[in-house]
Amino acid sequence: xxxxxxxxxxxxxxxxxxxxxxxxxxxxxxxxxxxxxxxxxxxxxxxxxxxxxxxxxxxxxxxxxxxxxxxxxxxxxxxxxxxxxxxxxxxxxxxxxxxxxxxxxxxxxxxxxxxxxxxxx
Amino acid sequence: xxxxxxxxxxxxxxxxxxxxxxxxxxxxxxxxxxxxxxxxxxxxxxxxxxxxxxxxxxxxxxxxxxxxxxxxxxxxxxxxxxxxxxxxxxxxxxxxxxxxxxxxxxxxxx
Numbered sequence: 126x127x128x129x130x131x132x133x134x135x136x137x138x139x140x141x142x143x144x145x146x147x148x149x150x151x152x153x154x155x156x157x158x159x160x161x162x163x164x165x166x167x168x169x170x171x172x173x174x175x176x177x178x179x180x181x182x183x184x185x186x187x188x189x190x191x192x193x194x195x196x197x198x199x200x201x202x203x204x205x206x207x208x209x210x211x212x213x214x215x216x217x218x219x220x221x222x223x224x225x226x227x228x229x230x231x232x233x234x235x236x237x238x239x240x241x242x243x244x245x246x
Numbered sequence: 247x248x249x250x251x252x253x254x255x256x257x258x259x260x261x262x263x264x265x266x267x268x269x270x271x272x273x274x275x276x277x278x279x280x281x282x283x284x285x286x287x288x289x290x291x292x293x294x295x296x297x298x299x300x301x302x303x304x305x306x307x308x309x310x311x312x313x314x315x316x317x318x319x320x321x322x323x324x325x326x327x328x329x330x331x332x333x334x335x336x337x338x339x340x341x342x343x344x345x346x347x348x349x350x351x352x353x354x355x356x
Contacts, residue, residue, distance in 0.1 A: 174346060223292075232294060233292075234303070238291045
């Protein structure tokens with residue numbers, strides 16, 4: 126059974142870069158059937174799709190975050206990562222990784238439990 | 247900016263039927279958006295209930311069903327149970343590997 130596990134610092138200082146990793150177990154990240162992505166949930170804005178990556182490395186980002194987001198994949202470690210630069214308190218959220226199916230059904234079928242990241246000095 | 251709209255809250259009596267909707271700030275939701283629905287309980291990973299408009303995920307009870315009603319996607323819960331009380335979210339596929347979430351509906355069963 127596929128499982129996703131987020132890891133990374135729970136506290137990031139303002140203006141610094143948030144870095145999280147999602148480790149995939151029980152399946153290969155190198156599948157043509159899936160995107161791998163990040164979502165966050167904040168009290169104020171609800172759920173927000175951040176972006177996805179294909180195992181080849183091609184990415185898609187939320188336009189509102191695109192200038193600050195980088196998602197990368199490491200197929201040798203079966204994991205993918207999120208970097209969000211120049212963070213502010215508004216980036217405080219629960220960050221969750223998820224697997225998304227590609228054609229013919231486009232939806233998120235496996236989720237991690239999420240990790241809380243607080244932006245504070 | 248695409249905005250996906252959902253009712254902020256809804257209440258249903260045990261055993262009752264409730265329909266939650268998912269719309270677009272401009273335009274209509276169709277099957278081409280591959281609407282999916284999931285719920286999330288505190289401390290747990292989100293769980294997808296319905297995908298591609300009306301397909302139930304494995305293990306999801308058949309009291310959950312999805313459809314297109316008018317210009318919106320809809321999630322109907324028939325015979326609501328106490329443990330259906332949760333936050334329900336819709337997600338729309340916007341093409342090219344991108345998605346947009348709705349704001350979620352807090353469902354109360356009482």
